[in-house]
Amino acid sequence: MAAGKRLKREKERTAGRPLQCCMWRGVSATAGGALRSPSPVQTRPCVRLWISSIREQLTATTSRPKHLLVYINPYGGKRKGKHIYELKVAPLFAQAGIRTHVIVTEYANHARDHLKTQAELKKFDGVVCVGGDGMFSEIIHGLIWRTQTDNGRNLNSPEETLLPCSLRIGIIPAGSTDCICFATVGTNDPVTSALHIIVGDSQSMDVCSVHHNNTFLRYSVSLLGYGFYGDVLTDSERKRWMGPARYDLSGVKMFLTHHYYEGSVSYLPARDIIGTPRDPGRCRSGCSVCQHNGEKHSESAERYKMDIASESESDMEWRTIRGKFLAINAASMSCACPRSPKGLSPAAHLADGTTDLILVRKCSRFDFLRHLLRHTSKDDQFDLNFVEVHRVRRFCFTPRHCQSDSDLELDLRENGKRQIFSQICRDHPACGCTPAYSSWNCDGEILTHTAIDVRVHCQLIKLFARGIEEPTVFEDLTNPCAI
Numbered sequence: 001m002a003a004g005k006r007l008k009r010e011k012e013r014t015a016g017r018p019l020q021c022c023m024w025r026g027v028s029a030t031a032g033g034a035l036r037s038p039s040p041v042q043t044r045p046c047v048r049l050w051i052s053s054i055r056e057q058l059t060a061t062t063s064r065p066k067h068l069l070v071y072i073n074p075y076g077g078k079r080k081g082k083h084i085y086e087l088k089v090a091p092l093f094a095q096a097g098i099r100t101h102v103i104v105t106e107y108a109n110h111a112r113d114h115l116k117t118q119a120e121l122k123k124f125d126g127v128v129c130v131g132g133d134g135m136f137s138e139i140i141h142g143l144i145w146r147t148q149t150d151n152g153r154n155l156n157s158p159e160e161t162l163l164p165c166s167l168r169i170g171i172i173p174a175g176s177t178d179c180i181c182f183a184t185v186g187t188n189d190p191v192t193s194a195l196h197i198i199v200g201d202s203q204s205m206d207v208c209s210v211h212h213n214n215t216f217l218r219y220s221v222s223l224l225g226y227g228f229y230g231d232v233l234t235d236s237e238r239k240r241w242m243g244p245a246r247y248d249l250s251g252v253k254m255f256l257t258h259h260y261y262e263g264s265v266s267y268l269p270a271r272d273i274i275g276t277p278r279d280p281g282r283c284r285s286g287c288s289v290c291q292h293n294g295e296k297h298s299e300s301a302e303r304y305k306m307d308i309a310s311e312s313e314s315d316m317e318w319r320t321i322r323g324k325f326l327a328i329n330a331a332s333m334s335c336a337c338p339r340s341p342k343g344l345s346p347a348a349h350l351a352d353g354t355t356d357l358i359l360v361r362k363c364s365r366f367d368f369l370r371h372l373l374r375h376t377s378k379d380d381q382f383d384l385n386f387v388e389v390h391r392v393r394r395f396c397f398t399p400r401h402c403q404s405d406s407d408l409e410l411d412l413r414e415n416g417k418r419q420i421f422s423q424i425c426r427d428h429p430a431c432g433c434t435p436a437y438s439s440w441n442c443d444g445e446i447l448t449h450t451a452i453d454v455r456v457h458c459q460l461i462k463l464f465a466r467g468i469e470e471p472t473v474f475e476d477l478t479n480p481c482a483i
């Protein structure tokens with residue numbers, strides 16, 4: 001029988017079946033954990049054997065989702081979200097027998113508000129967003145809000161222990177940067193992400209809550225940046241018409257402006273953990289650091305509930321640093337992306353209950369350039385005398401113009417007469433030399449307040465992902481064994 005006829009017959013025979021071989025043929029791991037796109041094939045007996053054995057295995061996997069709530073941002077990135085979903089993802093979901101309820105968003109925060117109020121979450125096994133980091137942020141805000149309010153938690157209290165969300169989140173990358181997808185999957189490929197959803201992978205992730213004066217502001221999963229990164233975002237927002245090139249232009253402009261900001265940072269160092277921000281190891285699929293620190297975290301949360309560790313005891317551990325900073329960054333993940341392959345904190349972990357607090361003190365432009373260049377080089381980016389890094393569970397920042405009188409008095413004693421003029425400026429903001437303040441960049445959004453209280457919530461959400469996979473010895477061409 002001619003090959004064409006045989007294929008046609010086979011197609012007719014298998015039409016409507018939940019899972020077809022074409023989807024699984026050619027799916028294999030590549031370097032960095034990417035999965036190749038499927039290609040259509042004819043079903044020969046050996047292939048049929050494969051299909052039935054894969055189906056058996058998949059049926060046995062109870063973690064596979066069967067019904068998904070999908071939000072598509074039609075305006076994210078190059079405005080191809082709808083097209084990507086319809087062309088590359090929906091056919092795979094259909095072949096895997098996954099039912100979907102698709103909502104194409106009509107305005108910003110549509111997905112967040114729908115999740116908060118209307119979505120019948122009990123009907124679904126997961127939520128999928130088709131878009132970029134902004135869209136992912138909408139989903140986590142909606143889901144976390146809903147989970148906490150349904151369980152009577154007070155979102156405005158930074159002391160509140162939040163409840164982990166039961167629904168997993170899938171990200172189909174269709175934005176302009178897609179950093180979260182890159183950091184959790186290792187690649188920005190819609191088919192790879194769809195397959196992670198279909199097989200029901202699971203990757204826990206920490207979330208930071210950001211409060212100001214006992215009022216909830218936002219959640220963050222990647223970068224909270226004050227100073228340089230806050231200024232770059234604020235400036236680039238004014239140049240939206242330029243597209244992604246605006247980040248480069250604003251970056252150069254802010255580098256040349258070289259603003260530094262005064263304030264105090266207090267932090268609670270992470271105790272009883274393994275790993276430091278300067279480790280050579282990286283957070284990878286099945287990370288033992290995340291596993292160990294996650295367990296330790298739940299043990300100490302239990303102890304705290306039972307009042308074995310008193311609050312005053314933990315208060316004693318707070319440390320404070322006052323000074324002039326070019327940048328204050330908190331990286332809850334490496335923040336690696338195609339532009340900065342190592343990221344801001346290469347050894348940060350996705351789910352260890354901590355964030356890496358990086359303080360870049362006032363220094364020369366040349367030194368700051370050295371620091372920025374280290375994000376792309378092999379050198380240790382924290383090995384500079386004006387940069388310090390701490391792995392923390394919680395931190396607070398107070399800009400100098402918001403510091404209390406007692407704090408200012410302390411500064412006065414420490415730094416002498418110069419502070420008197422700053423005090424005068426603080427009391428008379430119309431004065432031209434008012435101490436300058438920056439804004440916080442919270443996962444790409446500007447925060448409305450500068451004095452903030454940040455707390456890490458260990459493994460609060462779960463993604464349909466498995467973390468970045470190390471290339472196997474045969475895929476890693478830099479490894480001599482591969483040759």
Ligand SMILES: Nc1ncnc2c1ncn2[C@@H]1O[C@H](COP(=O)(O)OP(=O)(O)OP(=O)(O)O)[C@@H](O)[C@H]1O
Nearest residue numbers: 076077105106107131132133134135175176177178
């Ligand atoms: N229908 C819509 N109309 C306008 N804005 C929307 C709509 N749906 C979502 N948004 C908003 O668009 C913003 C950007 O979307 P998204 O993150 O998907 O793309 P992006 O900004 O290009 O990608 P990235 O965040 O990765 O750089 C989000 O903050 C989201 O709130």
